[in-house]
Amino acid sequence: MPRTLERINQSIWELQQRLQDAPDNFDLRKNLLKFFHESRMFIERNAGVPEKDRSFLMLQENEASCCVLIHGAGGSPDEMRVIAGDLFSRGYSVYSIHLSLDPKSVDSGLREFFTNRFSGRKPRISDGKNGNTGSSWSVCLSESRVALETVLSYTRSAYLVGLSLGGTIALNLMNKYPVKGTVLIAPALFPVKSKRYLTMRLFQKVFPTIAKEVFPVKSTVMELIDRTRSDFKPIEGPVLVIQAVDDKVVSSRGLNFLKRHSRNPRSKFIWLRDGGHQLVQGEKAREVSDICCDFIRDL
Numbered sequence: 001m002p003r004t005l006e007r008i009n010q011s012i013w014e015l016q017q018r019l020q021d022a023p024d025n026f027d028l029r030k031n032l033l034k035f036f037h038e039s040r041m042f043i044e045r046n047a048g049v050p051e052k053d054r055s056f057l058m059l060q061e062n063e064a065s066c067c068v069l070i071h072g073a074g075g076s077p078d079e080m081r082v083i084a085g086d087l088f089s090r091g092y093s094v095y096s097i098h099l100s101l102d103p104k105s106v107d108s109g110l111r112e113f114f115t116n117r118f119s120g121r122k123p124r125i126s127d128g129k130n131g132n133t134g135s136s137w138s139v140c141l142s143e144s145r146v147a148l149e150t151v152l153s154y155t156r157s158a159y160l161v162g163l164s165l166g167g168t169i170a171l172n173l174m175n176k177y178p179v180k181g182t183v184l185i186a187p188a189l190f191p192v193k194s195k196r197y198l199t200m201r202l203f204q205k206v207f208p209t210i211a212k213e214v215f216p217v218k219s220t221v222m223e224l225i226d227r228t229r230s231d232f233k234p235i236e237g238p239v240l241v242i243q244a245v246d247d248k249v250v251s252s253r254g255l256n257f258l259k260r261h262s263r264n265p266r267s268k269f270i271w272l273r274d275g276g277h278q279l280v281q282g283e284k285a286r287e288v289s290d291i292c293c294d295f296i297r298d299l
Contacts, residue, residue, distance in 0.1 A: 012039065029153060032153055049098060054098055055095070056077055064155070070162040072164030100143060137221065148173055152177060160182040161185070180237075181295070184242070204222065234261050235267070242288060243270075
């Protein structure tokens with residue numbers, strides 16, 4: 001098994017070397033993206049990621065712009081299928097990456113934590129299944145960065161589309177790489193202050209070690225949100241931000257915050273009357289997809 005991945009990575013390295021001498025060779029660039037995706041598939045298959053939740057690549061036969069799709073903390077690339085399909089039908093290549101973050105399998109919650117403590121059982125921890133490799137925002141950010149860099153080797157015309165946590169990751173990448181535009185759908189910047197959120201925040205402040213044990217994924221998501229807001233710089237490139245008024249997960253402060261920091265006249269900020277937080281699925285999916293596709297087309 002390790003030799004298979006080693007051979008794939010060797011092919012990727014060889015293609016990268018050949019591209020240095022022939023950067024305009026489309027076949028080389030296309031094969032580089034294909035081999036990179038194959039390496040992701042190999043890793044995800046061996047990690048036990050269900051087939052529908054793995055990264056997916058929709059590659060046009062001819063040279064085309066490419067969109068990198070980044071899902072939310074509680075989902076997988078599968079939730080981005082509607083937008084991916086619409087973008088592909090409009091002539092774009094699409095790469096949707098699986099983040100190594102699975103909150104359903106690792107956030108135990110307070111009840112299980114204290115039950116384990118008083119019973120003497122060890123706390124539940126990630127076993128590496130479903131592609132989870134330790135619930136680290138730095139891992140998710142690094143995975144997305146490498147995927148974007150590979151796409152930029154395939155084409156200099158690349159776009160970012162991020163949902164919730166994926167939007168937060170996209171914010172960390174958009175000013176550092178020459179993307180043509182960025183779409184942020186319900187980006188996670190200011191969580192709604194629910195009882196559960198305030199409890200977790202209190203634990204983070206008073207018992208930071210316990211908080212990471214009880215809420216490893218939520219804690220690391222909040223760490224990325226805090227890091228993003230504290231080091232926020234003006235948004236120079238065109239950005240589309242979409243959020244629903246009835247979103248129960250992220251606050252309206254996020255959209256208004258991004259609007260204040262945007263410097264590009266082509267940026268757009270859209271409020272939807274309803275749709276909740278999961279705007280890429282359900283009744284609003286097609287409407288949101290059309291808004292995203294039209295924004296990218298007009299850049």
